Amino acid sequence: MRRRRFIANILRTAALLGTVPRVVLGQSQEGDRPMSLTDPEAETLSKWCDLLAPGAARAGVARYVDQNISGRFGESMLLLRYLDSGAMLPFYRGGIAGIEQESQHRFAMGFARLDPQQSGEIVAAAARSKTEAWTTPDPNFFYFISRSDAVDMVYGTEAGFAQLDIPYLAHIDPPKPW
Amino acid sequence: MTDHTHDPVDVVIAGSGIAGSTMAAELAEAGFSVLVLEAGPERKLSEMVSSQIWSRRLRWAGPEVIETGDLVGAANFAMGWGTGGAGLHWYANWYRLHPDDFRVNTLHGKSLDWPITYDDLRPWYDHAQTYFGVSGDAKADQWSPQSDPYPMPPLPLSRQSQALKKGFDAVGLALVPNSLAVNSQSYDGRAGCILDGWCDAGCPIGALANPLVLQWPKAFKAGAKLRHHAYVSKITTDPSGKRATGVEYLDEQGARHVQPAAIVIPACHTIWNARLLLLSANDQHPDGLGNGSGLLGRHFTSHALTTIHGLFPDETEPYRGVTGANTLCLEGYDDKTPAKGAFGSRAWLAAQATKPNDLLGLALARPELYGAALDDYMRRAARHYGNMTVLCEETSIPENRIELDSQKDRFGLPAAKVTNTLPKDNAARSDLARAEGLKIFKAAGVSAPWAGQRAPMHMMGGTIMGDDPATSVTNSFGQTHDVENLFLAGASLFPTPGAVNPTATLAALVFRTAKHISDNRAALLR
Numbered sequence: 001m002r003r004r005r006f007i008a009n010i011l012r013t014a015a016l017l018g019t020v021p022r023v024v025l026g027q028s029q030e031g032d033r034p035m036s037l038t039d040p041e042a043e044t045l046s047k048w049c050d051l052l053a054p055g056a057a058r059a060g061v062a063r064y065v066d067q068n069i070s071g072r073f074g075e076s077m078l079l080l081r082y083l084d085s086g087a088m089l090p091f092y093r094g095g096i097a098g099i100e101q102e103s104q105h106r107f108a109m110g111f112a113r114l115d116p117q118q119s120g121e122i123v124a125a126a127a128r129s130k131t132e133a134w135t136t137p138d139p140n141f142f143y144f145i146s147r148s149d150a151v152d153m154v155y156g157t158e159a160g161f162a163q164l165d166i167p168y169l170a171h172i173d174p175p176k177p178w
Numbered sequence: 179m180t181d182h183t184h185d186p187v188d189v190v191i192a193g194s195g196i197a198g199s200t201m202a203a204e205l206a207e208a209g210f211s212v213l214v215l216e217a218g219p220e221r222k223l224s225e226m227v228s229s230q231i232w233s234r235r236l237r238w239a240g241p242e243v244i245e246t247g248d249l250v251g252a253a254n255f256a257m258g259w260g261t262g263g264a265g266l267h268w269y270a271n272w273y274r275l276h277p278d279d280f281r282v283n284t285l286h287g288k289s290l291d292w293p294i295t296y297d298d299l300r301p302w303y304d305h306a307q308t309y310f311g312v313s314g315d316a317k318a319d320q321w322s323p324q325s326d327p328y329p330m331p332p333l334p335l336s337r338q339s340q341a342l343k344k345g346f347d348a349v350g351l352a353l354v355p356n357s358l359a360v361n362s363q364s365y366d367g368r369a370g371c372i373l374d375g376w377c378d379a380g381c382p383i384g385a386l387a388n389p390l391v392l393q394w395p396k397a398f399k400a401g402a403k404l405r406h407h408a409y410v411s412k413i414t415t416d417p418s419g420k421r422a423t424g425v426e427y428l429d430e431q432g433a434r435h436v437q438p439a440a441i442v443i444p445a446c447h448t449i450w451n452a453r454l455l456l457l458s459a460n461d462q463h464p465d466g467l468g469n470g471s472g473l474l475g476r477h478f479t480s481h482a483l484t485t486i487h488g489l490f491p492d493e494t495e496p497y498r499g500v501t502g503a504n505t506l507c508l509e510g511y512d513d514k515t516p517a518k519g520a521f522g523s524r525a526w527l528a529a530q531a532t533k534p535n536d537l538l539g540l541a542l543a544r545p546e547l548y549g550a551a552l553d554d555y556m557r558r559a560a561r562h563y564g565n566m567t568v569l570c571e572e573t574s575i576p577e578n579r580i581e582l583d584s585q586k587d588r589f590g591l592p593a594a595k596v597t598n599t600l601p602k603d604n605a606a607r608s609d610l611a612r613a614e615g616l617k618i619f620k621a622a623g624v625s626a627p628w629a630g631q632r633a634p635m636h637m638m639g640g641t642i643m644g645d646d647p648a649t650s651v652t653n654s655f656g657q658t659h660d661v662e663n664l665f666l667a668g669a670s671l672f673p674t675p676g677a678v679n680p681t682a683t684l685a686a687l688v689f690r691t692a693k694h695i696s697d698n699r700a701a702l703l704r
Contacts, residue, residue: 051548051549052548052549052552053541053548053549053552053553054549054550054553073239074218074219074235074239074259075235076234076235076239077231077232077234077235078234079234079536079537081234081237081239081254082234082237082252082254082255082537083251083252083254083255084242086242120549123548123549127546127548144545147541147545147548148535148536148541148542151534151535151539151541151542151552152230152231152535155534155535155540155541155556156229156230156231156533156534156535156536156539157229157231160534160535161497161534164534164556164557164560165557165560165561166497166534166560166561167497168228169228169374169375169376169497169498170228170229170374170376171226171228171372171374171376171381171382171383172224172226172227172228172382173227173228174227174228174229174231174232175227177229177231178229178231178232
């Protein structure tokens with residue numbers, strides 16, 4: 001039921017924002033996990049990750065993160081679990097808020113409305129630890145973690161391997177990409 | 179919460195990984211009643227899904243480790259969660275410490291000595307390599323210590339190794355087949371490796387020796403029991419404090435359980451071994467069990483790791499092979515003073531199978547790239563990437579330590595805090611190795627190789643062994659000086675780390691300790 005609500009909310013938000021729902025949500029996954037991010041947060045994360053690894057939005061990075069910060073820590077598939085055993089939702093929520101904060105500081109508008117050059121400027125600032133308004137969580141660490149999430153989606157699945165034209169060579173095929 | 183008191187057992191072991199499961203199998207086969215308590219969930223071979231994404235569920239999900247210093251990070255990456263512990267995702271690099279690694283203080287006036295020599299441990303190394311099944315070429319690797327021949331021939335040279343070998347040849351260093359607890363052919367009922375490069379996600383065919391296919395079948399057959407979601411929080415002692423009476427553990431709901439045992443063996447990883455003894459402080463041992471020397475938690479060590487990366491002109495098939503390393507260079511390992519101001523051994527592990535994502539994947543080899551530049555790099559790296567990693571020795575010093583922090587974990591217990599700062603002469607050694615690696619890559623035809631940041635790999639020490647109770651926590655059998663029926667198993671016992679992966683030594687020590695316990699059965703079970 002929660003998943004249905006998530007989809008309904010995203011559809012509504014997407015309609016309001018004029019975005020394509022499947023780009024925000026990306027690839028559909030089975031499951032009935034609770035929704036943790038808000039719709040605008042999911043959209044910001046999706047756009048952010050798509051700048052890091054083009055194709056991440058369509059591949060479902062927002063849902064991937066949302067699903068994996070909503071369940072039990074031990075079941076999480078996010079790289080963040082290697083580097084921080086703390087609560088995952090505050091980390092992502094803080095990072096997304098940082099992106100918005102930086103966007104407002106630099107361009108006086110939300111990240112979703114930035115053009116590619118503007119949004120790219122914020123990514124570059126985070127990658128080089130040169131953000132002006134966003135301080136926590138560490139922008140460079142957030143870049144590192146969210147880039148890994150984006151890479152998982154674009155290059156780390158069977159479809160990603162195929163896109164790179166390398167064999168997957170599975171012993172046991174993943175029951176689903178994530 | 180209500181206490182649950184369970185029936186006594188001869189031996190209770192905390193941790194079901196390589197140390198714990200090997201000990202369980204050995205002692206159960208020797209006739210002891212053995213119970214293993216595992217903090218994580220039950221694991222099955224079917225969970226070893228070939229995916230870097232899915233594989234993360236095998237990694238540590240217990241209480242957080244607080245890390246400080248300049249050589250820390252990613253403790254969760256190195257530890258396991260569930261049956262088999264880190265043994266489900268280890269890389270199976272299989273090396274012996276060298277004779278000089280056991281006498282560093284005597285030879286160099288720094289670090290520590292072990293209470294045993296290489297010759298003491300050699301028969302146990304020989305036994306362990308037969309037990310686990312090791313492939314390699316001892317004849318070619320003339321820089322490794324003397325040993326029985328490996329049970330299996332080496333894995334074939336990968337295309338990555340072939341590309342790298344040109345560089346090693348050019349600088350006059352020998353690159354030889356790696357020694358691995360990976361079957362190059364069928365061995366002991368387990369299949370040979372098919373070189374699919376998914377070791378990091380677990381090897382469901384058992385070509386890579388892991389506890390689900392190796393130790394646990396033996397242990398279960400001999401009657402050992404395994405209880406999951408059992409987080410050991412304390413070792414209890416009798417009123418004299420000289421004998422352990424068992425352990426307390428918490429289940430998933432936080433309920434406290436009491437497990438009486440005649441022999442207690444923490445085997446729950448370096449950090450948790452030390453922390454458990456610190457958590458077990460009582461009136462007789464106010465600073466923690468086994469801490470009569472005041473050194474419990476101290477002399478933590480790691481290996482300073484640097485990875486050299488490059489894109490080769492020819493295709494290298496980086497996605498194929500084994501995650502550990504296909505080839506090895508130990509030439510020069512025994513020179514611990516390669517330059518003024520630089521100290522420690524180094525080992526090159528070359529040609530690690532690399533998938534696109536995860537901490538050791540292609541993408542994170544170039545973390546500064548994103549967008550179109552990342553995509554361009556990924557498309558080339560997927561076919562032309564090569565790498566090798568150098569492990570450098572860290573001198574054992576008391577300042578590097580495991581201790582209890584004021585922060586509490588989810589069970590309300592003090593969190594583990596690890597402090598590890600690389601001594602300057604070890605850092606200088608690491609810098610020399612970095613330069614050496616870049617030179618090798620250039621000699622192999624890579625125009626613009628690059629080096630990753632220095633990072634820690636492997637965790638050792640904290641409950642070090644020694645002859646003198648005033649300067650060590652346990653004797654050479656891992657038996658604490660202060661509590662006669664309390665033993666430790668794992669790399670936490672290492673006084674010095676050498677510069678090679680610790681599992682072969684860990685396993686050799688487990689076999690030696692198990693024999694000691696078995697030989698002293700009557701006295702220990704009294």
